[in-house]
Amino acid sequence: MSQSPQPSLSVVIPMYNEIENVTAMVARVHEGLADYRGSWELLVVDDGSSDGTPQALQREAEQYGRHVRVVELRRNFGQTAAMQAGIDEARGELIATLDGDLQNDPADIPRMVDHLLEKDLDLLTGWRKNRQDDLLLRKIPSRIANRLIGKITGVRINDYGCSLKIYRASVIKQVRLYGEMHRFIPAWVAAVVPPSRIGEIVVTHNPRVAGESKYGISRTFRVILDLLSVYFFMRYRARPGHFFGSIGLALGSVGGLLMVYLGFVKFILGEDIGTRPLFLIAVVCVIAALQFLTTGVLSELISRTYFESSKRQQYAIYRREDEPQLDDDAWSTPTTPDSGDDKDTSHA
Known part of the structure; x- marks a missing residue:
């Protein structure tokens, strides 16, 4: 054989x-x-x-x-x-x-x-x-x-x-x-x-x-x-905004907390914060956060443009080699009550 x-x-x-x-x-x-x-x-x-x-x-x-x-x-x-x-x-x-x-x-x-x-x-x-x-x-x-x-x-x-x-x-x-x-x-x-x-x-x-x-x-x-x-x-690849946005939110949180602390020092304790290195770090964190968040939005726009213009999908369907091909008859047929006839129970 x-x-x-x-x-x-x-x-x-x-x-x-x-x-x-x-x-x-x-x-x-x-x-x-x-x-x-x-x-x-x-x-x-x-x-x-x-x-x-x-x-x-x-x-x-x-x-x-x-x-x-x-x-x-x-x-x-x-x-x-x-x-x-x-x-x-x-x-x-x-x-x-x-x-x-x-x-x-x-x-x-x-x-x-x-x-x-x-x-x-x-x-x-x-x-x-x-x-x-x-x-x-x-x-x-x-x-x-x-x-x-x-x-x-x-x-x-x-x-x-x-x-x-x-x-x-x-x-x-x-x-x-x-x-x-x-x-x-x-x-x-x-x-x-x-x-x-x-x-x-x-x-x-x-x-x-x-x-x-x-x-x-x-x-x-x-x-x-x-x-x-x-x-x-x-x-x-399909959600670059999450990457840049996560970094931006982290930096923004750090910068925001530092600003709150420095505000307490400035307005409650009455101390000068203009020459403190911590103030510079807080400002840099806030600015960097805004830049990362903006980059995330722009990258999302670029990603959507890429998928739509190239007709690429974000998913891939697994087709088995022995999977039957569908035709126009591969539909479930609705039935109506009829005591004299058998019910059609065909399914795709």
């Missing part, structure tokens, strides 16, 4: 100045997906390489066939933009992403697809449990970042930095990636689906054997700044 076919799959790989890995990478993807029980395509996004990577990719595409597609960006936009371009161009029901440096193993993809379908997940991310990287420059900063991101976002996984992930296309296409936000994809996906539909599985991680790493210790500081943006957008 033959096994049932699997969903169509798009494998997205961003590459930047990886000419030494092009041939081996394309070959490894074909080896890893040789027994995949479904149609698949390989999309390699060249992120403005200057070392001949796009030309090498075109030669591989001509050799393997039309299922290998090369997406060339006009200049170097960064890994996040390259990944978003690949997701936009993908045609599969499932989308797999991985790095082009061969540290991720494409042979893990079929196993990850099976796990995602079996557990009915929307995102399955890889966990490089036996990571083949430098301990001081890569492993320790990554562990600290993973714990910090999990604590702040509420999506607790062991390896946010692993590029090997499997998504349902219907979910990931609702998420837009900007800046360097590819590190926080599970957190962004959690804004569309519950964290229970995000899973993690141990994957193979190989040492880099060719090319140069594009990451350094400076990435740690950028992660902290990006994390502040993620925290704000996850909690206050």
